[in-house]
Amino acid sequence: MHQHVFGESELIINEHGTIYHLDLAPEQLADTVVTVGDPGRVQEVSKYFDRIEHKAQHREFITHTGYVGKKRISIVSTGIGPDNIDIVLSELDALANIDFSARMLKAQKRSLNIIRLGTCGSLQADVPIGSLIASSYGIGLDNLLHYYRFQNNPEEAFLLQAFQQHTRLSGAPIAPYIAQSAIGLRKHFTKGFIHGITVTCPGFYGPQGRALRAPLAYPNLPDALSSFNSHNERILNFEMETSAIYGLGKILGHQCLSLNVAITNRFQKTFNYDKAAAIDNMIKNALEVIASI
Numbered sequence: 001m002h003q004h005v006f007g008e009s010e011l012i013i014n015e016h017g018t019i020y021h022l023d024l025a026p027e028q029l030a031d032t033v034v035t036v037g038d039p040g041r042v043q044e045v046s047k048y049f050d051r052i053e054h055k056a057q058h059r060e061f062i063t064h065t066g067y068v069g070k071k072r073i074s075i076v077s078t079g080i081g082p083d084n085i086d087i088v089l090s091e092l093d094a095l096a097n098i099d100f101s102a103r104m105l106k107a108q109k110r111s112l113n114i115i116r117l118g119t120c121g122s123l124q125a126d127v128p129i130g131s132l133i134a135s136s137y138g139i140g141l142d143n144l145l146h147y148y149r150f151q152n153n154p155e156e157a158f159l160l161q162a163f164q165q166h167t168r169l170s171g172a173p174i175a176p177y178i179a180q181s182a183i184g185l186r187k188h189f190t191k192g193f194i195h196g197i198t199v200t201c202p203g204f205y206g207p208q209g210r211a212l213r214a215p216l217a218y219p220n221l222p223d224a225l226s227s228f229n230s231h232n233e234r235i236l237n238f239e240m241e242t243s244a245i246y247g248l249g250k251i252l253g254h255q256c257l258s259l260n261v262a263i264t265n266r267f268q269k270t271f272n273y274d275k276a277a278a279i280d281n282m283i284k285n286a287l288e289v290i291a292s293i
Contacts, residue, residue, distance in 0.1 A: 003104045003105065004104065004105070005102075005103050005104055006098065006103045006104070007103075011094060011098060011100075011103060013100055017100060018056070019091045019094055019095055020091070021058060021059065021061055021087050021088075021091055022056065022058065022061050022063060022076065022088065022091045022092070022095070023056045023057070023058040023061070023063075024056050024063055024091075024095055025095075025100075026095045026096070026100060028054045028056065028063070028065055028074075029065065029074050029092065029095045029096065029112075030065050030072040030073050030074040031072065031110070031112055031113065032071065032072065032073045032074070032112070032113045032115070032290060032293070033073070033074045033075075033076055033092060033112050033113065033114045033115070034073060034074070034075045034076070034115050034116075034117055034286075034290065035075075035076050035077070035078050035088065035114060035115070035116045035117070035241075035245070036075065036076075036077050036078070036116070036117050036118065037077065037078055037079065037080055037118055037119070037240075037241060038077065039057075039060050039061075039062045039077040039079070041077065041117070041279065042062045042063070042064050042075045042076075042077050043064070044279065044280065044283060045064075045075045045117065045283050045287070046064035046066060046075050048068065048283065048284070048287055049064070049066035049067060049068055049073070050066070050067050050068060050069060051066050051067050052064050052065070052066035053065055053066050053067070054066075059079075060077060060078075060079035060084070061076065061077060061078070061079070061087075061088070062076070062077045063075065063076045063077075068287055068290070068291040069291055071290070071291040071292075071293075073290065073291075076088060076092070078241065080204075080240055080241075081142075081202065081203075081240050081241070082140070082142040082144040082200065082202060082240065082241065082243070082244035083144070084241075085144070085241050085244035085245055085248065086144055086244065086248065089114075089244070089245060089248040089249060089252065089254075090248070092112060092114070092254075093112075093252045093254065096110040096111075096112055097109055097110055097252075109253060111253050111254055111255060112254045112255070113182075113185060113254070113255045113257075113293070114245065114249055114254050114255065114256045114257075115185065115256075115257050115258075115259060115286065115290060116241060116242065116245055116256075116257070116258040116259060116260070117259055117260075117279075117282060117283060117286055118239055118241060118242075118258065118259070118260045118261075119239065119260060119261055119262075119263045119275065119279065120133065120198070120237040120238060120239035120260035120261070120262055120263070120264075121208065121237060121238055121239070121262065121263070121264040121265070121266045122236065122237050122262035122264065122265045122266065122267065123199075123222060123225050123226045123235055123236060123237055123238060123266055123267060124226060124234065124235075124236055124267060125265075125267045125268065127194060127236050127237070127262060127265070128262070128265060129262050129263060129264065129265050129270060129271075129272045129278070130261065130262065130272065130278045130281070131194055131261070131262045132192055132193045132194065132259065132260075132261055132281075132282055132285060133193065133194050133195075133196065133198065133236050133237050133259070133260045133261075133262065134181070134186055134189045134193040134194070134195050134257065134258075134259055135181055135195075135196070135197070135198035135236075135237075135242050135246075135257070135258040135259075135260070136180070136181055136186065136195050136196060136197060136233065137156070137159060137178055137179065137180050137181065137197045137198070137233070137246070138178070138179050138181070138197075138198050138199075138200055138242035138243030138244075138245070138246040138247070138258065139159075139160070139163055139176055139177070139178050139197060139198070139199045139200065139235070139243055140176060140177045140178070140179075140199075140200045140243030140244060140247065141169075141174050141176055141199060141200065141201050141202065141207060141243075142200060142201065142202035142243065142244065143175065143202070144243075144244045144247070144248075145177045145179070145243070145244070145247040145248070146175060146177065148247070148248070148251055149251075150177070150179070150247055150250070150251055152178065152179075153180065155180065156178045156179065156180055157178075158230075158231075159178055159197070159230055159231075159233060160176065160177070160178040162228075162230040163176060163178070163228060163230070164176060166224065166227075166228050166230075167221070167224045167225070167228070168224075174218075177243065177247065178243070179243060179246035179247040179249075179250055180246065180250070181246060181256060181257050181258065182249075182255035182256055182257055184255060185255050185256070185257040185293070186257055188289050188292075188293055189257070189259065189286075189289055192285055193259065193285075194236060196233065196234050196235065196236035196237075197228075197233055197234065197235045197236065198235070198236065198237050198238065198239065198242045198243070198258060198260065199225055199235055199237075199238040199243075200238065200239060200240060200241060200242045200243035200244060201238055201239070201240055202240070203240075204240065208222070208238060208266075209221045209222040209266075222238075222266050225238065226266075226267060237260060237262060238266075239260055241258070242258040242260075245258060246258070259282065259286055260282075261275075261278045261279055261281070261282040262278075263275040263278060263279075
């Protein structure tokens with residue numbers, strides 16, 4: 001069978017053998033990848049490494065690959081939003097599974113563990129600022145996954161239907177999708193982490209129900225998200241990356257988990273001005289577990 005060769009405009013490889021946006025070569029990527037939205041957060045994670053073997057930077061995409069004990073980890077900044085996740089997940093997969101010299105898929109597939117360390121807004125009164133949330137499912141209000149072929153499992157399909165009925169978004173210009181986290185990863189994050197659904201929005205203001213000067217088409221959306229409950233699965237938080245990571249990760253055969261610390265509580269309309277300490281707490285808690293997996 002003739003194998004597909006990826007053209008130069010499909011898989012863009014820089015002159016020095018690195019992939020286009022991330023500026024990484026395949027050997028510079030660890031099997032365990034931690035993604036952070038903020039490029040400045042990469043060094044806040046890698047400062048806990050015992051040693052750093054490689055650093056790369058291009059636009060908002062910064063990578064530090066190194067070790068915590070014997071565990072090799074790559075920290076990659078994604079920037080904000082599902083469109084950036086499309087770039088990062090696609091390029092991480094290419095680094096893992098495409099032979100750059102032949103421009104063909106490798107015979108042996110490599111599955112990465114991809115763990116997001118992010119910030120979010122809590123949608124529940126009983127999930128206070130500073131809470132650590134492990135996302136059981138990501139529900140996307142963005143449109144990224146509609147560009148790919150993706151098949152829901154029965155649990156995903158059931159929850160998505162319940163969500164559409166509850167929010168009445170079905171038939172609206174927003175077409176929600178859903179993807180589940182890797183249970184094999186999530187089971188390690190029990191101590192100190194609350195588990196529940198995360199909703200991913202394609203923006204910070206209108207898509208998350210923040211009314212400043214532009215009038216909102218869905219002003220009651222945060223309330224509808226907060227009141228959703230199906231088979232004891234609640235929506236705990238919303239942010240801008242999780243559903244895209246889960247959906248693309250499943251399509252590409254990677255194990256994905258999103259961990260977030262709540263820095264706002266939309267139910268109580270509060271914000272954590274000492275968010276650096278909350279983020280550092282999440283990083284330390286998560287790295288301890290990640291190094292042991």
